[in-house]
Amino acid sequence: xQPDDNDPQPRGVGSGFILSPDGYVMTNAHVVDGADExxxxxxxxxxxxxxxxxxxxxxxxxxxxxEANGLPAVKIGDVNAVKVGAWVMAIxxxxxxxxxxxxxxxxxxQRDTGDYLPMIQTDVAINPGNSGGPLLxxxxxxxxxxxxxxxxxxxxxxxxxxxxxxxxxNVTDQLRTTGKVAR
Numbered sequence: 001x002q003p004d005d006n007d008p009q010p011r012g013v014g015s016g017f018i019l020s021p022d023g024y025v026m027t028n029a030h031v032v033d034g035a036d037e038x039x040x041x042x043x044x045x046x047x048x049x050x051x052x053x054x055x056x057x058x059x060x061x062x063x064x065x066x067e068a069n070g071l072p073a074v075k076i077g078d079v080n081a082v083k084v085g086a087w088v089m090a091i092x093x094x095x096x097x098x099x100x101x102x103x104x105x106x107x108x109x110q111r112d113t114g115d116y117l118p119m120i121q122t123d124v125a126i127n128p129g130n131s132g133g134p135l136l137x138x139x140x141x142x143x144x145x146x147x148x149x150x151x152x153x154x155x156x157x158x159x160x161x162x163x164x165x166x167x168x169x170n171v172t173d174q175l176r177t178t179g180k181v182a183r
Contacts, residue, residue, distance in 0.1 A: 015092035015133030027132030054175030077141025092133030
């Protein structure tokens with residue numbers, strides 16, 4: 001069937017994670033960029049409309065807010081304690097397949113990709129739809145936000161990048177407080 005021109009059409013899918021029980025959700029700025037409406041789907045299948053609190057293109061960090069309480073929030077890990085060669089996991093919705101977990105190792109810290117601030121490089125399988133999801137250490141603590149892949153085909157080729165959580169939390173705190181990032 002042909003889609004009705006009056007029906008809203010989703011323009012993008014990404015991932016994110018709950019920062020606080022009162023509904024703050026972190027994702028990538030490129031996930032929400034240009035969005036007229038953001039819908040957050042929780043693991044229990046509830047769909048809640050989200051308000052974009054702020055986004056910073058330079059770091060590719062965004063924070064959105066859903067109206068909910070008592071949500072399970074992630075624990076933030078110490079990025080400085082992460083070592084090259086350490087095992088890590090990514091959770092997200094690659095190709096719209098929600099709650100997908102992939103694993104790999106940290107290949108480099110402070111990798112200069114030329115576009116953003118220095119990133120955590122991993123070999124964790126990241127594909128379209130994983131953007132904005134958490135990169136976790138083996139304790140289940142979030143150490144980064146999955147943000148970029150290196151690819152010639154548009155799919156996973158063994159190189160992925162995550163925004164370090166110390167940078168992301170600094171940006172998030174500023175976005176929540178003032179709505180912008182000062183450098």
